[in-house]
Structures are given as C-alpha cells and as structure tokens.
Amino acid sequence: xxxxxxxxxxxxxxxxxxxxxxxxxSVGISISFGMLDVVNIAHPAFIILGSYVAYIVNDRMxxxxxxxxxxxxxxxxxxxxxxxxxxxxxxxxxxxxxxxxLAFFFGILFITEVVLLLVFGVxxxxxxxxxxxxxxxxxxxxxxxxxVVPFVVSVTMVVGVQLFLARTFFGRAVLAVAxxxxxxxxxxxNPVRVKEFAFALSIATxxxxxxxxxxxxxxxxxxxxxxxxxxxxxxxxGGMGSIWGTLLGAFVLGLAESFTSTFFGPSWAPAVSxxxxxxxxxxxxxxxxxx
Amino acid sequence: xxxLGLWMSAGLAALVLAASAxxxxxxxxxxxxxLTGPLAGNGKAALISMQIWAEDVxxxxxxxxxxxELVYYDDQTNPSTVPxxxxxxxxxxxxxLVVSGYGTNVIAPAMPIMMQRNMTFMSLFGLNVNSKFNYDxxxxxxxxxxxxxxxWTQGFFDTAMTLNPKPQTVALVGADAEYPALALEGARAQAxxxxxxxxxxxxYPPNTVDFSPIVRxxxxxxxxxxxxxxxxxDSAGMVRAVNEVGLKTRMxxxxxxxxxxxxxxxxxxxxxxxxxxxxxxxxxxSAKYPFLEQFLAKYQGRAVKEGVDPLGFYLPPYAYAMMxxxxxxxxxxxxxxxxxxxxxxxxYEFDTFVGKVRFAKNGEWSIPRMLTVQYHGISGNxxxxxxxxxxxxxxxxxxxKTGTAMTPYQDNKK
Numbered sequence: 001x002x003x004x005x006x007x008x009x010x011x012x013x014x015x016x017x018x019x020x021x022x023x024x025x026s027v028g029i030s031i032s033f034g035m036l037d038v039v040n041i042a043h044p045a046f047i048i049l050g051s052y053v054a055y056i057v058n059d060r061m062x063x064x065x066x067x068x069x070x071x072x073x074x075x076x077x078x079x080x081x082x083x084x085x086x087x088x089x090x091x092x093x094x095x096x097x098x099x100x101x102l103a104f105f106f107g108i109l110f111i112t113e114v115v116l117l118l119v120f121g122v123x124x125x126x127x128x129x130x131x132x133x134x135x136x137x138x139x140x141x142x143x144x145x146x147x148v149v150p151f152v153v154s155v156t157m158v159v160g161v162q163l164f165l166a167r168t169f170f171g172r173a174v175l176a177v178a179x180x181x182x183x184x185x186x187x188x189x190n191p192v193r194v195k196e197f198a199f200a201l202s203i204a205t206x207x208x209x210x211x212x213x214x215x216x217x218x219x220x221x222x223x224x225x226x227x228x229x230x231x232x233x234x235x236x237x238g239g240m241g242s243i244w245g246t247l248l249g250a251f252v253l254g255l256a257e258s259f260t261s262t263f264f265g266p267s268w269a270p271a272v273s274x275x276x277x278x279x280x281x282x283x284x285x286x287x288x289x290x291x
Numbered sequence: 292x293x294x295l296g297l298w299m300s301a302g303l304a305a306l307v308l309a310a311s312a313x314x315x316x317x318x319x320x321x322x323x324x325x326l327t328g329p330l331a332g333n334g335k336a337a338l339i340s341m342q343i344w345a346e347d348v349x350x351x352x353x354x355x356x357x358x359x360e361l362v363y364y365d366d367q368t369n370p371s372t373v374p375x376x377x378x379x380x381x382x383x384x385x386x387x388l389v390v391s392g393y394g395t396n397v398i399a400p401a402m403p404i405m406m407q408r409n410m411t412f413m414s415l416f417g418l419n420v421n422s423k424f425n426y427d428x429x430x431x432x433x434x435x436x437x438x439x440x441x442x443w444t445q446g447f448f449d450t451a452m453t454l455n456p457k458p459q460t461v462a463l464v465g466a467d468a469e470y471p472a473l474a475l476e477g478a479r480a481q482a483x484x485x486x487x488x489x490x491x492x493x494x495y496p497p498n499t500v501d502f503s504p505i506v507r508x509x510x511x512x513x514x515x516x517x518x519x520x521x522x523x524x525d526s527a528g529m530v531r532a533v534n535e536v537g538l539k540t541r542m543x544x545x546x547x548x549x550x551x552x553x554x555x556x557x558x559x560x561x562x563x564x565x566x567x568x569x570x571x572x573x574x575x576x577s578a579k580y581p582f583l584e585q586f587l588a589k590y591q592g593r594a595v596k597e598g599v600d601p602l603g604f605y606l607p608p609y610a611y612a613m614m615x616x617x618x619x620x621x622x623x624x625x626x627x628x629x630x631x632x633x634x635x636x637x638x639y640e641f642d643t644f645v646g647k648v649r650f651a652k653n654g655e656w657s658i659p660r661m662l663t664v665q666y667h668g669i670s671g672n673x674x675x676x677x678x679x680x681x682x683x684x685x686x687x688x689x690x691x692k693t694g695t696a697m698t699p700y701q702d703n704k705k
Contacts, residue, residue, distance in 0.1 A: 010507055018501050121598040122331030124523055126558040128672065133562070135535045144535040147501065217500055218527050218558070222328055226498040261504035266495030267467055 006140035011262040012255065013141055019254025020151035021216060023247045024209040025227060026234035027158050028202035033232065034240040035178040036195050038087065039098075042105040043231060044224035045112035046203050050076065050210020051125075051219045052116055058127045065127050066153055069211035073204040080203030083108070084196045109224065116221035124218035132215070150212035155247070157208060161201070162243040174198040178241055229274075237277045239290025248288050252276060317360035318353070318627075320345075320617075321386030323376040323401070325393055328368025329522065332554060333606050334393045335599045336590075337415060338363065340610035343589055344618075354621055366392050373400040381408060387627050390613065391415050393606065395470045402426060411629045411636070413613050416606065418443060418473045421653050428633040429654040432613035434571070436659025437651040440477030444518070446663025446687035447545040447567060448481040450696050451516050458515030458541055462491035464505065464529075465520035465546070474520035474546040490514050497525060502532035515541045517700075523549035527559060534562050543700040544568045550666070551605035553674055560672040565703030567686065567696065570662045572604045572645075575680040575693050583608055583644045602677060612643035663687040665696055667703060 025047055032040040053072060054065035091101040131145035165171035173194045176184050181191045213219060234253060238245030253273050260272040280288060325334030345359045353359055362384050366372045373392065380386045381404070389405070391398045391414035398417035402424050405412040411428045414420065419439040421429045436442030451458055463478050465471030471494065482489050490512040495505055506529070509517060517540045519529055526549035533543065544567035549555040551570055556563070577584060590603045600607075617632075619641055624631040641648040651657040663686045669676065676682055684694035697703045 004511065007507055007511055011504055014501060014504050014507075021500070117327055122327055122335065123554045123598075123600070124332070124527070124558075126527065128558075133531075133534065135537075142503070142536060144503065146531070146535070218524050220329065220331075220524075223498070223524075258501070258504045261495065261499070262508045265493040266499060266505050267493065269499070270496050 007262060009141045011258045013143065014147075014262075015255035015258030016251060017143075017147040017151045017254070018258060019251035020154045021147070021209075021212055021250075022230065022234055022254055023158050023250035024150070024154035024205065024212055026231045026238075026246050026250055027161055027243060028205040028209070029231045029235045030238065030241070030243055030246040031161075031174075031198050031202040031205075034235050034242070034246075035174060036198055037178075038084075038092075038195075038199060039102050040105050040199075040202070041102065041228060042108040042112065043202070043206055044227040045109045046076065046079075046206035047210040047213060047227065048116065048219060048221060048224040049112055050207035051214040052120060052210075052221075053207065054211040054214055055125045055127055055219070058129075064129055065211040065215055066129075066149065066208075069208045070153075073207050076207030077200045077204040080200030081196050083203065084199035087199075088192060088196070113221045113224060120221065122220060124220045125214065126218045127214050129215060146215060150215055154209070154212060157205060158243060158247050161205065162247075165243065170194070170197065175241075233274060233277050237280055237287055239287025242287070242289040245287055245289030252280075252288070316357060318355065318357040318388075319360050319362050319384065319386040320388045320390060320614075321362040321377075321380035321384055322390045323366035323373055323380075323392040323397065324363050325368040325397065326365035328366075329524065330368045330394050332523070332552065332600055334368070335597065336552070336594060336603060337393050337606045337610040339593050339597065339599060340586075340590060340603075340607040341614055343586070343593070344611050344614040348614075348618060354618060355626070362386050366397050368394070368397065370396050370400045373397050374404060377401050377404045381410075388617065388621075390617070391417065395420055395473065396468070399469070402429070405429070409629055411633045413617055415610060415613060418470050419477075421655070425653070427637075427652075427654075428629065430613075430616075430633075430636055430650055431655050432609045432616070432648075434609075434645075434656045434660035436661075437653060437655050437657060439655055440473050441480060442477075442655075442659035443474055443569070443661060444477040444481045444545065445659060446569065446661065447518060447542075448478075448485055448487075450567065450663060450686045451487075451542050452485050454541060454696065454698055459488060460490045460512070460514045461487045461516040461518060462509045462512055462514035462540075463489060463493075463518050464491065464509060465494050466497045466522055466525050467494045468497055468522065470522070470548065471520035471546070475518075478518045478520070478545065487516070495525070497522065499525065499528065502528045503536050505529075506532045506536045506538055510536060510538055510540075517543045518545040519543070520546035521548065523555060526550060527555060530559055530562050530566065537701065539699065539701045541699045542567055542696065544665075552600040553602040553677070554600065556602065556677050557672045557674050561669050563666040564669055565665065565667065565697065565700045567663065567665045570604065570664045570683070571606075572608055573662060573664055573680075573683045573685055574678065575683055575685055576662070576691050577680075579691060580608065580645055586611055586644050601674065608645050612645045612648065615643040616641045616648060660688060660691075662691060665703075667697060 029043050032038045054069050057068045058065045134145045136143040177191045177194045184191045234249045238249030256272050256276045257269045260269045324338050325331045348359050364376045393415050395417040398414045398420045406426050413430045416433040465475045491509050526547040547568050590607050595601045620632050620635045624635050649657045664683045685691050
C-alpha cells in the first residue's frame with residue numbers, strides 16, 4: 001500500500017479539519033452527558049436549530065453565520081436553562097431521569113425537527129460566505145477555508161470551555177457537581193443552579209456548532225439524527241467528562257474517516273470510525289483521557 | 292295505493308338514489324409521497340403537479356363522470372412506511388387506482404403489494420425497479436428507456452466517446468444507496484461497452500461530511516472521465532469538493548440528482564459550470580414539449596407560494612404527464628379494470644405535456660429521452676438565468692442536441 005506524500009499530507013489536514021468540527025458538535029454532549037449524566041439526545045436538534053438561525057440571518061441581512069451564532073449564543077444559553085429547569089422539575093427531582101428523561105429528550109428532538117420542517121420546509125439550505133469557495137494552497141496541501149474557519153473557531157471554543165471549567169470558580173463547581181453533589185451542597189453551592197448553568201452552556205455550544213454545520217454542508221431539518229451516533233461516540237471515546245478528551249477523540253475519528261476515505265474506500269469510513277471507538281474502549285474502558 | 296305498491300316505490304326510489312350516489316362517488320387515486328425527509332423537495336413538487344392535474348380534470352367534468360380525488364400519505368422518504376401506506380389505501384380507503392411515490396427507494400417496496408392485488412402501477416422516477424420483479428402491470432414515466440440503467444448513462448458515455456482524442460480511463464463514484472448503486476451498474480456496463488478502463492470504483496456513505504478526501508483519491512488515479520451518481524446533499528458536497536480540490540479531468544458528472552431543481556441551481560450557481568449531467572427538461576428545447584410552458588406557468592405560481600422548487604423542470608412535467616396517461620387510458624377503456632388499463636397502456640401511444648409517450652413490454656419507455664446536458668456561463672446565484680435558454684447545452688439524445696461538450700472540465704469553470 002503506497003502513501004504518496006501529497007495525498008498523505010492532505011488526508012491528515014482534512015482529518016484534522018473535520019475533527020475540529022466534530023469536536024464542536026460534541027463538546028456540548030461532553031458536558032451534558034459526560035459531566036451531568038443528562039442523556040440529551042436532542043443535542044443534534046439544537047445544532048440544526050443553530051444552523052437555521054444562522055441561515056435566516058445570513059439570508060436576510062447577509063451577515064456571516066458564524067459571527068451571528070456567537071452573538072446569538074446567549075439566546076441558546078437561555079433556552080438551555082429553560083430546558084434544564086423543565087427536565088429537573090419533571091424528571092431528575094423525582095429520580096425518573098433515566099427512562100422518562102430520555103423519552104423527554106427524544107420528544108424534544110422530534111418536536112424541534114417538525115417545527116423547523118413546518119417553518120422552513122423540506123428543501124436543503126446552504127449559506128454563501130466570503131470564504132465558502134476560497135482554498136489556500138501551501139505547497140501540495142490544500143486548506144479550504146470552508147473547513148478552516150469553522151475549525152479555528154471550534155477549537156477556540158472548545159479550549160475556551162476547558163479553560164472556563166478548569167480556571168474559574170463556577171467552572172470548577174461544574175466539575176465538582178459531576179463528582180460529588182452532596183459535598184458541593186455542603187459547601188453552600190446549589191448543585192441544581194450549577195447543573196442548569198452547565199447544561200445551558202452545552203446548548204449554547206450546540207447553537208454555535210450549528211453555524212459551522214451549515215457553512216460546511218447543506219442542512220435540512222431531519223439531518224440531526226445522523227449526528228446522534230457521532231456525538232456520543234466522540235464523547236465516549238474521549239472519556240466522559242474530559243473536554244481535552246473530546247477534542248482528542250474528535251481528531252482521532254476525523255483522521256480515521258479521512259484516511260479510510262482517501263486510501264481504502266469511503267464506504268468503510270463509518271466502520272473504521274466506530275471500530276476505533278470499540279478498540280479504544282476495549283483497551284481503556286474509561287476513554288482516551290477519562291478518569 | 293296499496294302497501295305493496297308503497298314499498299315498491301320506496302324501494303325503487305332508494306335504488307335510484309343509491310345509483311346516483313354511486314355515480315357521485317369520487318374517483319379516488321391513492322399514493323404515498325415524500326412530503327418530509329431528504330427527497331421531500333421533489334415529492335412536494337410532484338404533489339402540486341398532480342393536484343393541478345386533478346383540478347384540470349374536474350374543471351372539465353371529472354373522469355367517467357366522477358370527480359377525481361387524490362388520497363395521499365407522507366412516506367417520509369422512508370421505504371419502510373410504504374407497504375403499510377399502500378395496504379391502507381387499498382383496504383381502508385378503498386381507492387380505485389394507485390400510483391407510486393417518488394424515487395427508486397419508495398417504489399420498490401410497493402411492488403409486492405401491487406403484484407398481489409394485480410393493480411396497474413404507474414410509477415414516478417424509479418431507476419430499473421422492474422428488472423427484478425418483471426411485473427407486467429408496472430409502468431414508469433421517467434424517460435430512461437427500456438434498459439433504464441443503460442439509458443440513464445448512455446448520454447454521458449456517448450458524448451465522452453466523441454471527444455478527441457478518445458478517453459481511456461474512467462472513475463466511478465457514488466453514494467451507498469439504491470439509486471446510485473443502480474446507476475453505477477449501468478456505468479460499469481457502459482465502460483465495458485466502450486472499452487474504457489475503470490481506474491476508481493468506490494462508493495461513500497450518504498451522510499459523509501467532507502468529500503475532499505474522496506476527490507483527492509480520485510484525482511490520484513488521473514482519470515479521463517469521472518462519473519458521479521449522487522443524491523442532493525452529496526451532489527452539493529461533491530461539486531464543492533471538486534471545485535476546492537481543483538479536479539482535473541476531461542469530463543465530470545453524469546448522474547447527479549439535485550442540480551435539476553432550483554434549490555441546488557441557485558445555491559451552487561457558478562460551481563456547476565462545466566458539469567455534465569442529466570436533466571428532464573431544458574428551456575433550450577422547449578419546442579419539443581408541447582403545452583409545457585402553460586403548465587409550468589401555473590405550477591411555478593403555486594410552487595412559490597408553497598415554498599417548493601420554483602423552477603419545476605424535473606419532476607412536475609412528468610408527474611402531470613403520468614396522470615395524463617392514466618386519464619387517457621381510463622377514458623379509452625371506459626372503466627377502472629386494472630387488466631384492461633394495463634393492456635391499453637402497453638399498446639398505444641399517449642399525447643402528453645412532455646411529448647409522445649410509449650411504453651415497452653417491461654413498462655419503461657420504449658425510447659430513452661433523458662437529456663444529457665452541460666452547464667456553462669452561470670454567474671451568481673439567481674434563478675432567472677436558469678429560466679431562459681443560454682446556460683445549458685444539450686448534448687444527447689441526438690435529435691435534441693444543441694451543441695458539443697466543452698472539455699477539459701477544469702477549463703470550463705467560468
């Protein structure tokens with residue numbers, strides 16, 4: 001099997017760029033599922049919602065979708081807080097979070113999808129940005145800006161989330177609530193408020209990730225379901241509750257997909273990706289960087 | 292009047308009433324249609340056309356003196372919903388006639404039921420569905436020809452072989468799904484027929500996010516031709532990737548579903564320059580499609596209101612034409628006997644908005660008439676430029692040809 005240099009380098013770059021995008025869509029799950037044990041299966045629906053919000057603003061006002069999504073992320077944050085409030089009062093408080101909570105999020109997934117369908121219709125939507133068709137060439141390696149810009153913003157966002165969690169007081173409270181809620185309560189902090197904040201943060205990241213999605217590929221309301229498997233896979237591969245792990249897991253899956261597509265045949269890409277996940281879990285069940 | 296007389300006249304009155312009620316009962320035509328899911332843009336466009344047809348027929352007094360009523364359900368572009376939809380239509384809604392939904396993936400699952408119930412089944416744009424079933428009451432309105440996979444790919448390969456010097460190698464690529472798999476089967480047969488060497492033959496999962504690794508792998512084989520069979524999301528992804536990577540080949544395209552309708556024409560715009568693809572209609576050859584412009588004007592008005600493909604060059608004319616075929620067959624046979632309808636449709640030629648239609652023994656068109664075109668000169672992302680002639684060169688079939696292919700592909704992206 002020969003690996004010509006140009007093809008190899010491009011495969012690595014393409015894999016990393018893709019991985020950056022996967023990290024953005026998965027970091028929210030890393031928080032809600034990895035740290036808070038909330039199985040938010042509706043996470044992809046919020047990504048798609050973010051895509052459509054970015055689409056409307058781009059369509060009406062011509063503003064850059066990624067910039068718009070960052071500016072509008074407080075809206076998604078508020079939505080996340082509301083959603084967690086409902087989830088907590090109806091399910092978590094009564095200890096019924098496992099099955100009924102899951103059903104609740106499934107319901108949210110479908111309702112969001114159908115509402116988007118009714119409002120926007122079924123056609124695929126795509127945005128045109130200043131950089132959509134620009135590709136930088138460094139030697140033999142291509143850097144399509146359509147993937148580079150989301151990559152840069154995504155990695156910044158993920159690193160930002162990690163720094164927030166590790167360095168700030170509230171961030172540390174989030175990590176603490178994942179470890180021992182009772183101890184947190186004894187220290188005078190309301191774990192429910194902390195979880196609400198963290199969940200809201202995860203939904204805010206979903207909104208921004210949605211803008212990346214629509215810059216990269218066409219979007220229609222039902223494609224959220226295709227990402228459910230991927231986001232949980234990245235979260236689990238990286239290690240539950242580890243943001244660095246999510247980033248690493250995303251890069252691993254992005255590279256696996258890119259290499260398989262380039263050298264062996266794209267049909268095998270999902271098999272290799274999930275095979276990698278299984279292999280990693282076989283050797284390290286807590287994930288690559290899990291505790 | 293004595294009691295017997297009273298009863299008899301009451302009975303007679305009831306009979307007359309029942310008979311007239313029967314005559315007033317609407318003629319129900321049932322089908323599943325993709326109103327949500329990946330192919331919903333097309334499904335909704337087809338539905339509008341069929342509704343326009345029903346309105347036109349009812350305005351002229353209906354069919355067999357009865358008002359035409361369309362009974363339909365959303366199949367969500369999901370094949371697993373299809374058997375239950377058609378069972379319901381036949382058993383519960385008791386429809387008089389059935390037609391198919393849109394697309395190979397949802398036509399095939401309905402076939403066993405049709406065969407069981409001996410229903411005449413007119414279908415909308417499925418590729419080579421009847422090849423495995425060999426059902427004698429199956430009909431297809433897509434003009435792919437009697438050997439659909441071959442007819443589908445004929446235009447691309449015939450045009451390729453007219454290039455000078457003759458191409459030697461071809462790369463085949465498509466999504467892992469029913470339609471692309473069948474189209475690529477046809478492409479392989481064409482490669483064999485023309486003596487081309489296949490240097491790349493792989494498929495990709497339909498939900499692939501980044502297509503550039505695939506395009507690079509194709510480029511590494513340096514093919515003279517690249518044949519792609521894809522559905523709308525991956526058509527867009529591949530066209531973008533091909534432009535980003537800067538694919539160098541003599542001819543690219545062939546079987547992309549998607550660029551036939553407005554959404555992708557406007558979203559991709561100039562990225563489509565140089566791509567060779569199939570189309571069902573082009574303004575350049577409107578003279579060959581009698582009365583189509585009137586229908587399109589009616590359709591386009593409604594489509595814009597309902598937020599569906601405003602161009603209507605792909606499914607809508609054929610969805611209307613398939614109903615016209617049924618209408619003429621029902622009028623000619625004077626009833627809804629499925630066997631008589633099938634016999635009539637196999638024997639005669641029909642006059643429709645898309646021209647004369649004649650079916651071969653396997654229910655496909657007797658002569659292929661899918662247009663092979665090349666897009667050129669597109670600038671910007673507006674729709675108006677597509678509505679008039681000038682952006683499309685028709686390369687095949689020969690009696691529709693308006694020009695020759697521009698090659699190589701990378702020089703035409705202007």
